[in-house]
Amino acid sequence: xxxxxxxxxxxxxxxxxxxxxxxxxxxxxxxxxxxxxxxxxxxxxxxxxxxxxxxxxxxxxxxxxxxxxxxxxxxxxxxxxxxxxxxxxxxxxxxxxxxxxxxxxxxxxxxxxxxxxxxxxxxxxxxxxxxxxxxxxxxxxxxxxxxxxxxxxxxxxxxxxxxxxxxxxxxxxxxxxxxxxxxxxxxxxxxxxxxxxxxxxxxxxxxxxxxxxxxxxxxxxxxxxxxxxxxxxxxxxxxxxxxxxxxxxxxxxxxxx
Amino acid sequence: xxxxxxxxxxxxxxxxxxxxxxxxxxxxxxxxxxxxxxxxxxxxxxxxxxxxxxxxxxxxxxxxxxxxxxxxxxxxxxxxxxxxxxxxxxxxxxxxxxxxxxxxxxxxxxxxxxxxxxxxxxxxxxxxxxxxxxxxxxxxxxxxxxxxxxxxxxxxxxxxxxxxxxxxxxxxxxxxxxxxxxxxxxxxxxxxxxxxxxxx
Numbered sequence: 001x002x003x004x005x006x007x008x009x010x011x012x013x014x015x016x017x018x019x020x021x022x023x024x025x026x027x028x029x030x031x032x033x034x035x036x037x038x039x040x041x042x043x044x045x046x047x048x049x050x051x052x053x054x055x056x057x058x059x060x061x062x063x064x065x066x067x068x069x070x071x072x073x074x075x076x077x078x079x080x081x082x083x084x085x086x087x088x089x090x091x092x093x094x095x096x097x098x099x100x101x102x103x104x105x106x107x108x109x110x111x112x113x114x115x116x117x118x119x120x121x122x123x124x125x126x127x128x129x130x131x132x133x134x135x136x137x138x139x140x141x142x143x144x145x146x147x148x149x150x151x152x153x154x155x156x157x158x159x160x161x162x163x164x165x166x167x168x169x170x171x172x173x174x175x176x177x178x179x180x181x182x183x184x185x186x187x188x189x190x191x192x193x194x195x196x197x198x199x200x201x202x203x204x205x206x207x208x209x210x211x212x213x214x215x216x217x218x219x220x221x222x223x224x225x226x227x228x229x230x231x232x233x234x235x236x237x238x239x240x241x242x243x244x245x246x247x248x249x250x251x252x253x254x255x256x257x
Numbered sequence: 258x259x260x261x262x263x264x265x266x267x268x269x270x271x272x273x274x275x276x277x278x279x280x281x282x283x284x285x286x287x288x289x290x291x292x293x294x295x296x297x298x299x300x301x302x303x304x305x306x307x308x309x310x311x312x313x314x315x316x317x318x319x320x321x322x323x324x325x326x327x328x329x330x331x332x333x334x335x336x337x338x339x340x341x342x343x344x345x346x347x348x349x350x351x352x353x354x355x356x357x358x359x360x361x362x363x364x365x366x367x368x369x370x371x372x373x374x375x376x377x378x379x380x381x382x383x384x385x386x387x388x389x390x391x392x393x394x395x396x397x398x399x400x401x402x403x404x405x406x407x408x409x410x411x412x413x414x415x416x417x418x419x420x421x422x423x424x425x426x427x428x429x430x431x432x433x434x435x436x437x438x439x440x441x442x443x444x445x446x447x448x449x450x451x452x453x454x455x456x457x
Contacts (some may be wrong), residue, residue, distance in 0.1 A: 002369075002377045002417055003396065040441070045376055045398075052368060075438050076398060096271050098439060102301035121267075125398040170400075171374065201374045220399065224375065254376040254396040256441070 003252045004218045005134045006239055009037035009048040009205060012081070015062050018052070033068040040075050043239040043256035047073060048227065049172075050101070050128075051081025052148060063095045070096025078126055080173075089116045093124070101173055103128040104146040107153055107160070110167055117168040126203075127164040128173040131157035131190060139189045140173035149177050157190065165198045172202045173227065179207030186213055191221030203227050213247035218251050258428040259283040259451055264317060264411035267309035267337060271303045276438035280449055290321035298452065299325060303337035304436070305401065307362070308349040310341045323355060328436055331429045331449045333387075339425065339432030340405055348403045358410060362403045372402040377415050379423050379435075385412040387426045387433070387450050395443045397435035399421065404434060429456050 010017045010032050017029045029035070031048035036047045040080045049069070051062060066079050079092045080101025089100045100120075106112050106127050115124045130149055131142045144155040161172050174194050186207045195202040201224035208228035217223045243253040260277055260315035264270055264286050268403075277284045277300075285292060293299065300324065303309065313319045326332050333366035334342050341354045354362075365371045376396040381388045404421035406415055415434070424433045424447075431451060437444035 002375050005375050074441055199370050
């Protein structure tokens with residue numbers, strides 16, 4: 001049976017792992033390669049590095065950290081942040097990533113999705129969507145933001161998700177900006193709206209605070225995978241403990257031996 | 258121990274090569290039929306579209322691989338590399354496979370999300386050499402939209418709306434639909450089993 005994936009996300013800034021609370025406050029949490037290996041051995045199904053400084057400060061993603069992390073990682077490894085061209089993506093793949101994640105650049109030039117996909121395969125292209133609800137409006141009108149949540153695009157998340165699929169995206173990484181950093185739970189309505197609109201897997205992100213939140217986003221949010229960052233770093237949970245709780249709730253998960 | 262990994266410009270080789278080097282193997286990455294003809298052990302990785310295997314025919318690699326398989330050189334196909342062992346795939350109707358096995362690969366039937374992405378469990382045939390030492394129901398990482406049918410060469414079966422071949426072995430020819438380089442300890446064990454597998 002296909003399991004629900006638990007993805008450990010490391011937000012990387014200046015070569016260190018950090019985690020913002022609603023994209024603003026920054027707390028230092030460690031070395032990316034070391035934390036990636038620790039999460040994988042605890043049973044993370046996948047590791048994501050997001051270079052959170054890349055877009056608005058024009059920094060390239062941290063190839064050296066990617067290379068060091070990839071050396072010992074034998075689970076899927078995704079890197080995002082500031083990738084604008086197929087050549088920039090190629091450098092990330094060369095450093096050892098299996099997938100890249102694109103966000104602002106895909107909205108600026110949607111052809112980028114197909115350009116990278118045709119060289120490296122659709123499975124290697126994750127489109128990250130940061131969305132925020134509009135008060136008193138339907139969930140399907142939630143709006144897409146770029147540049148680390150700073151800039152509204154006027155695009156609707158559900159409609160943009162469909163377009164990325166038709167342009168050849170392999171997966172969607174959907175972050176609820178309303179929920180992100182709150183530890184109050186994922187935005188299940190938003191996740192379900194996007195997941196039901198596309199055939200490709202949807203990774204839910206933003207708001208994880210306890211195991212119950214993951215159960216909810218898999219059942220009510222129809223997520224194929226869920227991503228969490230700060231919840232793991234400070235010992236609130238490790239992935240193994242989280243998965244054991246999910247299994248008790250009847251969610252199919254891969255337990256490490 | 259040396260293994261020849263064929264580079265046919267389909268997706269990313271880095272992860273496969275990295276996993277093999279991690280196991281202490283000397284790795285030759287090549288797109289030359291001469292290197293294939295000298296290979297002691299061959300891995301055909303691959304992720305992406307079946308049509309990418311056209312490169313193998315155009316560059317003389319297909320004939321070289323066929324010869325090596327016929328003389329008993331151990332061969333492992335990964336993902337599209339497994340599918341290429343069949344007669345073809347409905348993903349690319351005009352592109353023949355190597356046809357070691359006569360069946361065709363098809364797209365998953367509608368119902369579940371396609372592609373099939375993530376960790377799914379393996380029902381392992383107990384006598385499998387490729388999967389020796391791997392606990393039944395272990396998980397492996399998949400990412401694909403097309404799949405090979407279950408036949409008498411199937412070594413492991415996975416269920417995703419329907420049962421398909423997750424692994425196969427027949428004499429010196431082996432294949433895995435999942436990505437052993439991305440399947441944690443179980444995946445590394447598959448690669449080690451292949452590297453240590455003795456045809457004699």
